[in-house]
Amino acid sequence: xxxxxxxxxxxxxxxxxxxxxxxxxxxxxxxxxxxxxxxxxxxxxxxxxxxxxxxxxxxxxxxxxxxxxxxxxxxxxxxxxxxxxxxxxxxxxxxxxxxxxxxxxxxxxxxxxxxxxxxxxxxxxxxxxxxxxxxxxxxxxxxxxxxxxxxxxxxxxxxxxxxxxxxxxxxxxxxxxxxxxxxxxxxxxxxxxxxxxxxxxxxxxxxxxxxxxxxxxxxxxxxxxxxxxxxxxxxxxxxxxxxxxxxxxxxxxxxxxxxxxxxxxxxxxxxxxxxxxxxxxxxxxxxxxxxxxxxxxxxxxxxxxxxxxxxxxxxxxxxxxxxxxxxxxxxxxxxxxxxxxxxxxxxxxxxxxxxxxxxxxxxxxxxxxxxxxxxxxxxxxxxxxxxxxxxxxxxxxxxxxxxxxxxxxxxxxxxxxxxxxxxxxxxxxxxxxxxxxxxxxxxxxxxxxxxxxxxxxxxxxxxxxxxxxxxxxxxxxxxxxxxxxxxxxxxxxxxxxxxxxxxxxxxxxxxxxxxxxxxxxxxxxxxxxxxxxxxxxxxxxxxxxxxxxxxxx
Amino acid sequence: xxxxxxxxxxxxxxxxxxxxxxxxxxxxxxxxxxxxxxxxxxxxxxxxxxxxxxxxxxxxxxxxxxxxxxxxxxxxxxxxxxxxxxxxxxxxxxxxxxxxxxxxxxxxxxxxxxxxxxxxxxxxxxxxxxxxxxxxxxxxxxxxxxxxxxxxxxxxxxxxx
Numbered sequence: 001x002x003x004x005x006x007x008x009x010x011x012x013x014x015x016x017x018x019x020x021x022x023x024x025x026x027x028x029x030x031x032x033x034x035x036x037x038x039x040x041x042x043x044x045x046x047x048x049x050x051x052x053x054x055x056x057x058x059x060x061x062x063x064x065x066x067x068x069x070x071x072x073x074x075x076x077x078x079x080x081x082x083x084x085x086x087x088x089x090x091x092x093x094x095x096x097x098x099x100x101x102x103x104x105x106x107x108x109x110x111x112x113x114x115x116x117x118x119x120x121x122x123x124x125x126x127x128x129x130x131x132x133x134x135x136x137x138x139x140x141x142x143x144x145x146x147x148x149x150x151x152x153x154x155x156x157x158x159x160x161x162x163x164x165x166x167x168x169x170x171x172x173x174x175x176x177x178x179x180x181x182x183x184x185x186x187x188x189x190x191x192x193x194x195x196x197x198x199x200x201x202x203x204x205x206x207x208x209x210x211x212x213x214x215x216x217x218x219x220x221x222x223x224x225x226x227x228x229x230x231x232x233x234x235x236x237x238x239x240x241x242x243x244x245x246x247x248x249x250x251x252x253x254x255x256x257x258x259x260x261x262x263x264x265x266x267x268x269x270x271x272x273x274x275x276x277x278x279x280x281x282x283x284x285x286x287x288x289x290x291x292x293x294x295x296x297x298x299x300x301x302x303x304x305x306x307x308x309x310x311x312x313x314x315x316x317x318x319x320x321x322x323x324x325x326x327x328x329x330x331x332x333x334x335x336x337x338x339x340x341x342x343x344x345x346x347x348x349x350x351x352x353x354x355x356x357x358x359x360x361x362x363x364x365x366x367x368x369x370x371x372x373x374x375x376x377x378x379x380x381x382x383x384x385x386x387x388x389x390x391x392x393x394x395x396x397x398x399x400x401x402x403x404x405x406x407x408x409x410x411x412x413x414x415x416x417x418x419x420x421x422x423x424x425x426x427x428x429x430x431x432x433x434x435x436x437x438x439x440x441x442x443x444x445x446x447x448x449x450x451x452x453x454x455x456x457x458x459x460x461x462x463x464x465x466x467x468x469x470x471x472x473x474x475x476x477x478x479x480x481x482x483x484x485x486x487x488x489x490x491x492x493x494x495x496x497x498x499x500x501x502x503x504x505x506x507x508x509x510x511x512x513x514x515x516x517x518x519x520x521x522x523x524x525x526x527x528x529x530x531x532x533x534x535x536x537x538x539x540x541x542x543x544x545x546x547x548x549x550x551x552x553x
Numbered sequence: 554x555x556x557x558x559x560x561x562x563x564x565x566x567x568x569x570x571x572x573x574x575x576x577x578x579x580x581x582x583x584x585x586x587x588x589x590x591x592x593x594x595x596x597x598x599x600x601x602x603x604x605x606x607x608x609x610x611x612x613x614x615x616x617x618x619x620x621x622x623x624x625x626x627x628x629x630x631x632x633x634x635x636x637x638x639x640x641x642x643x644x645x646x647x648x649x650x651x652x653x654x655x656x657x658x659x660x661x662x663x664x665x666x667x668x669x670x671x672x673x674x675x676x677x678x679x680x681x682x683x684x685x686x687x688x689x690x691x692x693x694x695x696x697x698x699x700x701x702x703x704x705x706x707x708x709x710x711x712x713x714x
Contacts, residue, residue: 007698007714014696022665030685031664038635039665121635151700151710157672158644158703161637228701228709239641240613274649279707286711 001062001371002147002293004112011154012114019043020102027099042122042160044115045101046423053421054093054101055118056108060128060146060170061089061374068361068372070111072354078104083357085342085350087414087465088167089127089374090118094421116154121162121250123153123235128170129178130375133294134383136331139190140198142172144290145227148282152228159235163242164250166235175494180376182206182496183468185252186234187215188227199223204234204264205256208462212498213253216261218268225282226272232280233272237264297369297384302334304387312391318405319394321443325405327390334387338368340380340402341412345437347401348430349415350378359400367393376465377414377453379407408451410519411437414465418458418475419482425458427475427482432456432511439512449519452532453492468492470533471518472499473511484511488518488544489536500541503549517547556686558667559655559677561693563686566679570607570628570659579604585628585659588612599623607659614642614650621650628679631660640673647674647704667692674704 004012022039025031031039040046044055056071063071071091075083078100084092096104108114117124126146133141149168153159159166169181172190181187187203200222206215222230241259243249256264313320328337340360343349352360360380364372367389368382375381380402385393397403406412413436416422418429433456440446455469466472472487484506487499506514519532521544526535536544557566570585577594579586583603591598591606598604605626608614617627627646629639639658646652657677658670667678671693680686702709 005714007710010698011696011700014698018695025664030688035634035663035665121637154700155669155696156701157669157699158640159637160669161635161640161666236641236644240638244636244638279702279712280709283711289711 001064002059002290008112012109012112012116015043015114015116015155016102016105016109019105023099023102038120038161041120042117043101043105044118045098046119047098051095052098052101054096054104054115055086056091056093056113056115057118057125058090058113058374059150060126060132060143061130061376062143063372063374064111065361065364065370065372067111067113068357068364070107070113072357072361074104074107075354075357077107082351082353084348084417085352085374085378085380087350087376087378087416087463088125089130089376090125091374092417094417119165121164121166122160123156123162123166123168126150126153126168126170127179127184127376129173129176130373130381131178131328131337131383132172132373133296134330134332134335134337135173136329137175138172139174139192140172141291141294142170142190143294144287145188145190145224146170147290147293148227148286149231152231152280156235158232159239162235162239163244164247164252166238166252168231177492177494177496178375180465180468180492180496182215183208183212183465183492184215186231191221193221197223200227202230202234205253205261206496207251207253208465208467209251210248210460210462211251211253212462212467213257214496214498215253216256216264218261218265224287225284226276227282229275229278229280230268230272232275233268237267237271241267299332299335299384300386302332302386302388304333306334306388309387309390316391319391321447322394322403322405323390325409325447326403326407327385330384332384336385336387336390338382338385338390338393338397339375339407340382340397341404341407342379342402343406343412343437344401344404345411345441346434348417348420349413349433356400356402359396360402363393363396363400366396377412379412405443406446408453409446410440410449410452410454411446412453413437414453414455414469416457416463418456418464422458422463424461425475426460426477427458427484428508429456429458429464429473429475432473432475432484432508435508435512436515439516449522450531453490454515455490465492466490467498468496469499470531470536471515476505478505482508484508486514486518486548488541489533491533502541503545514548518544521547555679555682557657557677557679558686558690558693559657561690563690568603568605568628568679585626588616592616595620595623605655605657608639608642610636610638614646617646617652618650621646621652624652625654626657627652627654628657628659629675631658631662631666634661634663634666640669643670643673643675644704648707664689664692665695668695672699672703672705 169184189201202219203215419425457464490499607628
């Protein structure tokens with residue numbers, strides 16, 4: 001994992017001082033509220049429905065056990081003893097006091113963390129595959145490139161006041177996309193060309209929100225050394241030409257759509273000629289320096305499937321279930337990637353108490369070289385667990401409430417904080433997730449359904465990624481009442497697609513029955529090997545629609 | 554009299570920002586002429602050592618390229634400080650057109666944007682009149698180190714660390 005040197009420390013230290021000064025000027029009245037607003041947002045500080053909310057950056061989702069313990073400690077000292085993992089691999093405190101924020105930043109600084117550019121109309125935290133560096137089939141570990149982008153984007157003087165927020169995601173797996181890159185402002189797909197050189201396939205203009213769009217390819221191969229100069233060119237075109245008259249039309253996706261991806265690509269290439277081969281060109285020395293922070297830990301020489309491991313699987317059905325659902329093949333023999341699910345029934349998706357966060361830190365130290373990754377579907381990954389320790393880990397995880405074996409299943413719901421916390425929300429989202437988790441608590445039924453992504457957003461800003469849920473649920477306001485619109489057929493993966501709206505919206509109390517009817521249509525129509533998304537794509541939306549809206553006899 | 558930070562020194566801002574409609578007899582006056590009037594009649598500015606041309610945030614700098622060596626003062630207007638187009642215009646003027654004269658930020662110019670403005674090549678700042686210019690000045694030095702190259706320091710940190 002990346003470690004700060006004197007330069008990084010200095011920059012973060014000066015940021016804390018700057019924000020302390022800005023906060024003081026706000027409280028003494030020399031900095032007006034509307035002048036402070038964009039500044040505090042660029043430091044992750046929102047003023048929410050009930051209290052301020054502070055979003056802390058977790059660069060590309062990586063956290064050490066030391067950082068986890070610090071987050072737990074901050075949640076106790078400055079908040080109500082819990083925190084919330086977001087859909088962009090960040091973490092949020094829901095109840096800090098505005099006057100305490102500079103002190104919280106100081107605490108974060110002590111463990112090389114910050115809240116820089118976690119909100120506001122600037123370049124946000126770069127996200128990537130939570131399995132980066134530990135899966136066998138990736139082109140190359142994407143994290144060094146994410147770190148290079150993090151440094152380039154941090155306080156980039158030209159792009160601090162963009163038309164709207166800007167999110168970059170990086171993927172390096174040819175056959176999977178766990179970072180939802182196709183619904184980002186820039187999606188970078190790491191590839192090799194015919195000469196076996198590393199580079200990027202560049203996509204722009206993807207996004208969710210009010211106008212969901214799948215990104216368009218604007219360059220099939222960008223050599224790695226040109227990464228930053230090309231990003232500069234894209235951002236400059238967007239900064240100068242993106243709409244500023246209407247915040248709902250200000251994202252880059254609207255610009256790309258309006259001028260067409262070919263024209264946008266042409267402008268970027270033209271702009272890039274002025275940046276190319278200048279000092280922003282990455283050097284081998286820098287690429288290698290950053291790569292040196294992401295080397296392999298001291299793996300033991302092990303074999304897959306030892307006799308005792310096979311024995312444990314046989315003896316404990318629950319353990320075997322959990323292995324199938326919540327572990328993934330590791331590139332090293334004898335190791336597994338484990339996902340701890342923060343989706344236990346009754347707990348808001350992504351929430352974790354201080355004790356739970358400390359339990360995760362403990363598990364990271366005991367089983368996975370002291371590191372974890374946060375996923376965009378609001379779970380936690382232990383990336384390097386020895387197979388012969390999985391049984392012990394499973395027991396620890398069960399005790400802490402992280403072993404619900406529902407990863408990628410119906411009840412592994414992505415959900416925004418919704419109307420319980422968020423000032424933007426039209427409707428509550430967490431109670432819907434809870435209703436569904438209670439209704440569908442039979443694991444055998446859930447396993448029979450198989451992989452199914454159900455995503456819930458409390459408003460059209462789509463923090464719960466409902467457009468790319470196989471089943472998407474969107475909270476809408478109908479004359480002051482909370483209703484829910486259902487869409488089907490979204491996917492955030494390699495085959496990215498946007499959901500289609502099923503029809504008129506439903507009252508919250510009806511949601512479990514609506515979902516049950518949708519599942520029944522799937523069960524009746526599926527072939528043996530089909531997942532929900534496959535059946536939907538084959539039979540279309542009408543059969544689902546007819547069942548759900550059929551008049552009761 | 555409103556104030557201006559020019560090359561880190563606070564001075565009186567004697568320049569008058571003209572709108573499109575003005576009397577053409579401005580010889581030897583300290584004025585900022587809007588871009589379209591300048592393009593109609595470049596001599597309004599070029600013959601006058603005190604005069605400059607100003608761009609609004611929806612006017613790119615491209616039209617100034619043919620005149621770049623003859624201009625001593627270009628001002629870029631920020632109608633609102635959150636409108637960040639002027640940062641890109643400044644970099645194009647400095648890095649691409651190699652503009653060497655004074656580059657001034659005008660309009661909604663505030664303490665907390667000065668560091669970014671300076672990095673993009675601005676060297677004078679007409680701080681919004683209701684703000685204390687002396688205290689705003691400290692915003693120029695908010696950071697002592699930076700990651701990415703820009704106009705003030707084209708070498709990114711990775712070529713220096």
